[in-house]
Structures are given as C-alpha cells and as structure tokens.
Amino acid sequence: MGLLLGTGKFLKNGCKNLYFFNRIDATEQLYKSGKIQYILISGDNSTKNYSEPEDMQAELIKRGIPADKIVLDFAGFRTLDSVVRAKEIFGQNSFIIISQKFHNERAIFLARKYGIEAYGFNAKDVNKYFGFKTKVREYFARAKVFVDFLLGVEPKFGGEKVEIS
Template structure:
C-alpha cells in the first residue's frame, strides 16, 4: 500500500512539473518575441517582403476571420507602400485545398501584380514557413503577417534560426473567445520548443533556392525606430 502511495505521489509531482514546464515555455515564447511585434499597421516600417502565414479561407461555409484579417492587412500594407512583395506560405495538401493559391487569388483581385507574389506550397507548419523563407526564398529581413499568438511562436522560431523578422499582429476574429485556440497554442509552443532544442526538426521539404529578388533599400528597421525614440534630445537648451 505504501508503494502505491509513493507511486501516486511521484505521478502527481511529475504532472505538476510538466504543467509548470508547459507554462514556463509559453511565457518564455511571449517574452522572447514581444519587442518584434507591431500591432498598429501605420507604425510598420517599409519591408521588401512580407510572409503571409496560411490558414483555411472557410470554416465550413463561414469565412474564416483568421484568414480574412491576414489578407486584408497584406492588401493594406501594399496600398500604403509599406510592402512590395508577398511570400504566401501554407499547406497544399491536395488539389482542392491550396492555401497559397487561395491567398494569391485574393491579392490579385485587390490589384497586386502577379510578379510581386511568390508562393511557398510547402509551408505545412509554422517552422517550415519561417525557415524556408530564408533557406529557399533567400530573404532574411521580412515581415510576418498573422495573429498575435501566432506571431509570438513564429518569431520564437525565427530567432532560434538567426532570422531577422518582425511580425504585424492582426486582429483576432470578432466575437470569438479564443479559449480553444489559446489552449492549442500553449501545446504548439511546447512542441516548437522540443522541435528546436531537442529534436533539431527541419522543414519537411527543402529543395533548390527560389530567391525573391529585391532592390537595395534604406528602410529603417524596427530596432532603429525604438532606439531613436529612446535617445534623449541633442538640442541645445539655449537655442
């Protein structure tokens, strides 16, 4: 009986440690990424490339607001002159389900030239989308477009791989509690931690490079904007 009691206590301790670890990873991911997230689209500096992370356009017969908010943000960024090229990364599981092509059609309808749109059909997971943006499409200074919870995990992955990325956090769906999504995200972050630090997981597919050709630019980075705002004024008080 004593052995059974000790066994139950051990299980309880292990469960508590696991819960604390999951919580700690979740908070660490948020902390690591907080300085590279922008919530106001008007504050986004100019980027040559934005990576739009894919999701299903419809949930049944209902438009998926996770999708529409990302696409609308991409269109607005182009119209504001803040982004010139888009890498649309998502799942292409079968002919009737093609996230990159669906996003491309909506950008084309909005008047974005086809030559400014690039497709990554092998963005099966966030890790694949972020790593492939650098290794396959040869871009290392890009804007990610997705919801804030997803921004944090995407940036966590980017930072591990020494990828220079910023994320625009678009709105969550209206009238959506997000409890189910938030719970799923907590475990997705734990998986991301193990993928990066334990298993060294790589994208499912790599292949030859498909560089996105960009022009030299003098755009100001997010870090430079923050530094400028933090610097004291050098003006002479006597003037």
C-alpha cells in the same frame, strides 16, 4: 518582404474563416502603404482541392496586388517550415511576418532562433469565443517549439532555391 502565413479560407462548417480575411486585410494594408514590395505566401497545399497559398493569392489579386509581386510556398505545412523556408529556399534574412498576434509571437521566436531578422505585423484577431479552439491549439504549438528544438526538427521539405528580386 512580407511573409504571409497561410490558413484556410473557409472553416469546416463552410463559414468564412475570419483569420484568413483579417490576414489578407493586413497584407493589403502593408503592400499599399509601401512597407513591403513582395509577398511570400506560405501555407498548406497537401490535397488536390486545398491550397492556402493559391486561395490567399487569388484574394490579394482581387484587391489589386499584382501577381508578379506574390511568390507562393506550397510547403509551409507548419510555422517552422514557413519561417525556415523563407530563409533557406527563398533567400530572405529579414522580413515582416503577417498573422495574428498570438501566431506572430511564435513565428518571430522561431525566426530569431534561426538567425532571421523578423518583425510581426498583427492582423486583427477574432472574437475570443470564435477563436477559443485556435487559442487552445496555440498553447500546444508553443510547447512543441521547444520539443522541436530539442529534437532538431527541420522543415518537412527542402527544395531548389528560388530567387526573389
């Protein structure tokens, strides 16, 4: 199982989001090499016209990945939600997390804290100037992980279990 962490297809200025396309490239590579058989796409779907999971699914299908090998999690609003829901809702105790290195480091830390055997597959990163804002945001996200543990924060949404055969 590959857990593809969501991000928007486009930036606020309308340009393509290279984080998105690099994660799609990495997922395609893993699937076509036989390293993963299913893809769980977890991301934000908080407004009517914005769905990270559906945008990523559409892009993967365009690249030849069968729709029946893709499962969508629309409640992956944060990395914590995506990782814990992969275990609690989708029944996965071991998976490969697909994102950029800086994001995978935090996601794997979270997974292991929740008893999940997780590994990261690092998608290509972006130019350091292009990704400056994201890197600054990551420093705060890493600190928030510890605050969340201290406060016992759980995923925002639960839900019925979904079996992935």
